[in-house]
Amino acid sequence: MAFVAFKQVEKKFGGNLALKGFNLDIETGELITLLGPSGCGKTTALRILAGLIPQSGGTVHIDGTEVSKLPTAQRNIGMVFQSYSLFPNLNARANMEFGLRARKANSALIKERVESLLEITGLAEHQSKYPHQLSGGQQQRVALVRALVTQPRVLLLDEPLSALDAQVRVQIREEVRRLQRELGITTIFVTHDQEEAMSISDRVGVMRDGKLLQLASPQHLYDKPDHAFVARFFGTVNEIPTRLVTPTSIQLWRSEVDIAGASGEPVGSALALIRPESIRIAKAAHGEKAKVVAISFLGPITSVEICPLSPAAADVKLPESIKVVVSSQQAMDLRVGDEVDFDFDLKSALITYQS
Amino acid sequence: MKSLLSKSLIALTLLTGILFFFLPIYASTIFALESRDGGYTLDPIRRAFENEEITQSLLLSLRISGFAVLLTLVVLVPAVYWVHVVTPSLRKSLEFACLLPLVIPPIVQGVGFLYSMPSFVKSTPYSLVFAYAVLALPFTYRALDAAFASIDIKTLVEASQTLGSGLWRLIFRIIIPNIKTGLFASIFLILALVLGEFAYASLLLWDTFPTVLAVAGMSDASVAVALSILSLVGVWLILNAISTLNRSHRGQLTMGVR
Numbered sequence: 001m002a003f004v005a006f007k008q009v010e011k012k013f014g015g016n017l018a019l020k021g022f023n024l025d026i027e028t029g030e031l032i033t034l035l036g037p038s039g040c041g042k043t044t045a046l047r048i049l050a051g052l053i054p055q056s057g058g059t060v061h062i063d064g065t066e067v068s069k070l071p072t073a074q075r076n077i078g079m080v081f082q083s084y085s086l087f088p089n090l091n092a093r094a095n096m097e098f099g100l101r102a103r104k105a106n107s108a109l110i111k112e113r114v115e116s117l118l119e120i121t122g123l124a125e126h127q128s129k130y131p132h133q134l135s136g137g138q139q140q141r142v143a144l145v146r147a148l149v150t151q152p153r154v155l156l157l158d159e160p161l162s163a164l165d166a167q168v169r170v171q172i173r174e175e176v177r178r179l180q181r182e183l184g185i186t187t188i189f190v191t192h193d194q195e196e197a198m199s200i201s202d203r204v205g206v207m208r209d210g211k212l213l214q215l216a217s218p219q220h221l222y223d224k225p226d227h228a229f230v231a232r233f234f235g236t237v238n239e240i241p242t243r244l245v246t247p248t249s250i251q252l253w254r255s256e257v258d259i260a261g262a263s264g265e266p267v268g269s270a271l272a273l274i275r276p277e278s279i280r281i282a283k284a285a286h287g288e289k290a291k292v293v294a295i296s297f298l299g300p301i302t303s304v305e306i307c308p309l310s311p312a313a314a315d316v317k318l319p320e321s322i323k324v325v326v327s328s329q330q331a332m333d334l335r336v337g338d339e340v341d342f343d344f345d346l347k348s349a350l351i352t353y354q355s
Numbered sequence: 356m357k358s359l360l361s362k363s364l365i366a367l368t369l370l371t372g373i374l375f376f377f378l379p380i381y382a383s384t385i386f387a388l389e390s391r392d393g394g395y396t397l398d399p400i401r402r403a404f405e406n407e408e409i410t411q412s413l414l415l416s417l418r419i420s421g422f423a424v425l426l427t428l429v430v431l432v433p434a435v436y437w438v439h440v441v442t443p444s445l446r447k448s449l450e451f452a453c454l455l456p457l458v459i460p461p462i463v464q465g466v467g468f469l470y471s472m473p474s475f476v477k478s479t480p481y482s483l484v485f486a487y488a489v490l491a492l493p494f495t496y497r498a499l500d501a502a503f504a505s506i507d508i509k510t511l512v513e514a515s516q517t518l519g520s521g522l523w524r525l526i527f528r529i530i531i532p533n534i535k536t537g538l539f540a541s542i543f544l545i546l547a548l549v550l551g552e553f554a555y556a557s558l559l560l561w562d563t564f565p566t567v568l569a570v571a572g573m574s575d576a577s578v579a580v581a582l583s584i585l586s587l588v589g590v591w592l593i594l595n596a597i598s599t600l601n602r603s604h605r606g607q608l609t610m611g612v613r
Binding site for chain 2: 103
């Protein structure tokens, strides 16, 4: 059995089902991210595993033992919260020692554990400061150390970076990943930020409406999303109205493309979901005609929006616009209003049938 | 010209205010401490503390306030905690209930109290403990509510649970230290209230410090006035202590991000 397991977990808030038949298996030492829009149930799942709220049905297991009915204090977990949760009356060091003191550990052990983590994290110079004397980033790092000092079986991170500014976020998420790898601690990270999820996770579970839609490595989720929702939520995607040629292929202008995944009932028209980097554009080449409608410079790459002059197949709507990524070098020749040619560099496209 | 006018207006207002507040106190002090030969003496205060009735009533009032503090801590602190952590939807209702003693006249409260209390409670002066705990609710509730609102108590409780802490450690290491200001404010406010409350005690015929003081004033005015001034100074010191405490803990108790 997996190290951490959710089995058919349900959670009702009043009449609302926040989690529906939620199943998740996490292996030892893995960092899993639960990703989804607010209200998708990701934090609920985390809080159920922590024992902070009871589940309405199903069971949760840690290291082969069912913990569903165990109080939080006895689950041996570490948790970092979204809001600043350091105890304001204790300084950074006393905050870090809190968990071990609660377990009545002897002072030699407390000293050894706290000091080894202070060394790894470089927080030693801040140890005698009170929470209000620390920056937001420092507070969350102290909170992380506080959660790790007890050597918990599972580390739970409930959007710990969302209150921080962009630069500190990147810095701390890398530190989280480094510490997690060094200590080999099984970790569940909850976020609504897809970039965060992509950058630090072994596997990402995309959630919607209390259900886990797909659980896979970030690369797999990006390249082979099972659901249109996953494709849209995880990275940018172009939605091109088109038509089926055969039950397993669609028409994209002059080419015919095999269908990789499809949801819904097969009918005549469909929606092709294509990543920006799967489309190439060039001036005066052989391809479909389009007009450049917007150009935004993003450093090494440039995002170009084009508007095709004809729809992808007969009798379907013209796509509103198609986003393409080009090197900024290539973008230097492009102006809004230019006519360009585009074609596809894809083995398959994700199709969602229009109902 | 204009600024000179407004400056002198401000000065005049201040002066009037100072006179309004301090003239009676000054006059009372002179009245209480002036001896027959024209000098000043602390004799009335000495006489007051030699008067058994007065010292007994003072001790009674202190004991009553002690129990009122205890009752408030045991009942109100958990209630305010509960509406902050478990059922925030009830916070408005609790606030409304706690403010009621402000709008219901003491005479109505007193009579209602007389009719609602079982006789074994009514028969001791300690029945006033319940009355004073209720009468102090508008102030004690506000102080405690503000203390709980100034920290993210729910997250702190959850953090402490995930760290393996039990209930006692949570209460004594986390909750109490972080609402300390509110607790001290409540305690001092109850003390100040009990040492000054007259209507209830007089209505229920108990000899508390304020009622005995009123009676003593009829026979020995200078003793009564001297004690009034002492209690005024005492209450003033207490209120000062609260605001000093608030100031020195404000930095530590706000969860700021710098």
